[in-house]
Amino acid sequence: MTGTDPRAVMRALIEQAHPYRGLAAPNPVVAAAVVRNGEWVAAGVHTRAGGDHAEVVALKRAGDKAVGATLYVTLEPCTHWGKTPPCCSAIIAAGIAHVVWAVDDPSPHVRRQPAESVLQAAGIGVTRGILADDARLLNPAFHRADPAAPFITMKLAQSLDGKLALDNGDSAYLTSDSARRYVHQIRNAVDAIVVGAETVWTDNPALTIRHGIASTREPAVIVASRDPRTPKRLRTMRLFSANRPVYVTTLTESGIETVQRVDAQGQWGPEEALTAVLPAPHLLVEGGATIVDQMLQAGVVDELLVMVAPCILGGAQYWGGFQSPDSLMNRQCLAHTQVHQFDDTVMIQGLT
Amino acid sequence: MTGTDPRAVMRALIEQAHPYRGLAAPNPVVAAAVVRNGEWVAAGVHTRAGGDHAEVVALKRAGDKAVGATLYVTLEPCTHWGKTPPCCSAIIAAGIAHVVWAVDDPSPHVRRQPAESVLQAAGIGVTRGILADDARLLNPAFHRADPAAPFITMKLAQSLDGKLALDNGDSAYLTSDSARRYVHQIRNAVDAIVVGAETVWTDNPALTIRHGIASTREPAVIVASRDPRTPKRLRTMRLFSANRPVYVTTLTESGIETVQRVDAQGQWGPEEALTAVLPAPHLLVEGGATIVDQMLQAGVVDELLVMVAPCILGGAQYWGGFQSPDSLMNRQCLAHTQVHQFDDTVMIQGLT
Numbered sequence: 001m002t003g004t005d006p007r008a009v010m011r012a013l014i015e016q017a018h019p020y021r022g023l024a025a026p027n028p029v030v031a032a033a034v035v036r037n038g039e040w041v042a043a044g045v046h047t048r049a050g051g052d053h054a055e056v057v058a059l060k061r062a063g064d065k066a067v068g069a070t071l072y073v074t075l076e077p078c079t080h081w082g083k084t085p086p087c088c089s090a091i092i093a094a095g096i097a098h099v100v101w102a103v104d105d106p107s108p109h110v111r112r113q114p115a116e117s118v119l120q121a122a123g124i125g126v127t128r129g130i131l132a133d134d135a136r137l138l139n140p141a142f143h144r145a146d147p148a149a150p151f152i153t154m155k156l157a158q159s160l161d162g163k164l165a166l167d168n169g170d171s172a173y174l175t176s177d178s179a180r181r182y183v184h185q186i187r188n189a190v191d192a193i194v195v196g197a198e199t200v201w202t203d204n205p206a207l208t209i210r211h212g213i214a215s216t217r218e219p220a221v222i223v224a225s226r227d228p229r230t231p232k233r234l235r236t237m238r239l240f241s242a243n244r245p246v247y248v249t250t251l252t253e254s255g256i257e258t259v260q261r262v263d264a265q266g267q268w269g270p271e272e273a274l275t276a277v278l279p280a281p282h283l284l285v286e287g288g289a290t291i292v293d294q295m296l297q298a299g300v301v302d303e304l305l306v307m308v309a310p311c312i313l314g315g316a317q318y319w320g321g322f323q324s325p326d327s328l329m330n331r332q333c334l335a336h337t338q339v340h341q342f343d344d345t346v347m348i349q350g351l352t
Numbered sequence: 353m354t355g356t357d358p359r360a361v362m363r364a365l366i367e368q369a370h371p372y373r374g375l376a377a378p379n380p381v382v383a384a385a386v387v388r389n390g391e392w393v394a395a396g397v398h399t400r401a402g403g404d405h406a407e408v409v410a411l412k413r414a415g416d417k418a419v420g421a422t423l424y425v426t427l428e429p430c431t432h433w434g435k436t437p438p439c440c441s442a443i444i445a446a447g448i449a450h451v452v453w454a455v456d457d458p459s460p461h462v463r464r465q466p467a468e469s470v471l472q473a474a475g476i477g478v479t480r481g482i483l484a485d486d487a488r489l490l491n492p493a494f495h496r497a498d499p500a501a502p503f504i505t506m507k508l509a510q511s512l513d514g515k516l517a518l519d520n521g522d523s524a525y526l527t528s529d530s531a532r533r534y535v536h537q538i539r540n541a542v543d544a545i546v547v548g549a550e551t552v553w554t555d556n557p558a559l560t561i562r563h564g565i566a567s568t569r570e571p572a573v574i575v576a577s578r579d580p581r582t583p584k585r586l587r588t589m590r591l592f593s594a595n596r597p598v599y600v601t602t603l604t605e606s607g608i609e610t611v612q613r614v615d616a617q618g619q620w621g622p623e624e625a626l627t628a629v630l631p632a633p634h635l636l637v638e639g640g641a642t643i644v645d646q647m648l649q650a651g652v653v654d655e656l657l658v659m660v661a662p663c664i665l666g667g668a669q670y671w672g673g674f675q676s677p678d679s680l681m682n683r684q685c686l687a688h689t690q691v692h693q694f695d696d697t698v699m700i701q702g703l704t
Contacts, residue, residue, distance in 0.1 A: 156512075158514070159672070159683070160508075160514070160656070160658050160672075160686075160700065161514050161670065161671050161672030162510070162512070162513050162514020162515070162670055162672075163514070163672060163676070166676040166677065166678075166679075166680060166683075167675065167676045168676075168678065170679065170680055171680075172680070173680065174680065296664065304512070306512050308660070308700065310685060310686040310689040310700060310702050311683045311684060311685040311686065312648065312672050312683065312684040313672060313676050313677075313683055314672045314673070314674045314675060314676040314677070315672070315673075315674075315675065315676030316673070317676070318513065318514055318670050319513050320511070320512075320513030320514075320515060320664050320665060320666045320667070321666070321667075321668070322666045322667075323519065323666060323667065324515070324518040324519040324520075324665050324666040324667030324669070325518065325665075325666070326518075326520065327518075327522065328518065328522055328523075328524065328525065328526065331511070331518075331663045331664065331665055332663060332664040333662060333663040334512075334662040334663065337662040337696055339691065339693055339698050341691055344689055346691050346698065346700055348512065348660065348662060348698055350662050
């Protein structure tokens, strides 16, 4: 790739990072490139927590060619020691002349010592905010406005006609294999998966992370149900097999406020605040039309991932079954939408 | 652009042609590029009937640089005199060494004298069939399997949740301005627009070609209705203002078989076979859930254009309301899907 339009370089980097979303959890996915005289010398993506950050991958690959070059990166470089040394030190040592990034790192330790001041003190030029909104969509929970609040990603897998299942409830393998793998990557990045009890009874899902993803995390499961028999019925279900916490919740108009832990014997604990059990959780809702509509009406969904398979199902298993507004002016629109393709499945991503 | 992968060049050409679909009607949209040593020397798109064909635009722009170069084109070059001289003559005169095209031209005069034999007789190399399926989607009616049969394109404009309108029927300006302009381009390429009577009563649409498109064509209108009062009610509607033929039809299980012409006084003529009035018509269905579902169940839709706006409408104005199949194996899938973006509106295109 050649070219010196910073927006074009950044757009290409965001495209490179996107397929790896969730894999480096709890870290955000980041891509970086070393560009000299309009030519891509080297690029890198951070794909594994504990592995080299994207900047370091790109700088190592660039070697001497980094001297005097520009480093593009989708996220502000870190300035602190984590599992790896600070990227800003590596950038300075490599002889980079200019750093361009898309979006600032909201982490408190980076905000205490911003990369801009560290790099400028070393005589390195800095450009910030190139395609910031697009880069934020790579790691929307990481960039959430209130880092103490839950962040809710809702995934839907539907036909062209907006149906989530056949009338008989069957919905397995509606979308492409690569689309389902991407959902497992998202599972790898969240603290809990939320499903409706109906989905559990119909599909008996394992809700584990598969598709060859080397996961060290196993998100908790939260089952939404108002039926008092649900804890006892759950114990025979596959979602217990992974030995992770399972909770039951009753969805209120404010969303998920309290949860009750259920054990594999169908016993349940006391009601606890969601954020006491899972502080500032990133939740992935995998509906079910009932829970999808409840969460949307509660107004608590932050990010929507709509997977559309190129087929027509017919039937009445549609979502968005609540009353439509009086005017199109009042419809609920997504902000900052992006479109991605997973073979024949199209994903429309956006923030609500 | 650089690169010598024929598929990459052809994909880029198809992308270049796509935004112009319908504008050159009754001609197909075609894009061409002159490539020498992996470098794009010049490119062109056929955007207006009577104007230079894409090959000629590219060759004129390339000038002397065409000598010994490869010409890529999305459609087999023509070998006959139409409104302009045959492209193959221009290709030979320009000194092109090799021609690569995606899909053969089904026109009888080209089939009688295929470009391959004309070019090879002049010592020019030929490669055919690169991304033929994708190129066919640029002009699907032109490439229809049975040139004597009607070809039906159905356009849907919907929200993420598959709703075509609010519960009160309002659906104006759901999709982006550029998406609506594209639909007007398609109107420019078809022989008739099909709407349900409900859509006429609710929206009173003009169904003309606007958005700054220099159209010399005005497609007929076919209103689907079983109500005998429809002809009389139609006369006050805007769709008569364009002075073009207006027909009423009753959809049968085999689709549109017969039509009755209606005049601006609400008088109607005898029932006639559709293909007697409009031979081998390309029809554009702009539903309306009722007519959409009727046409899908009749199994007569050839091409589907699903425009998805990134919003949630709620309500019950969904399509695909017929019974779902017993198994996902029996769902109706699109073949050869493509995805295009019109600002924040996503279009999923496919053949049924």
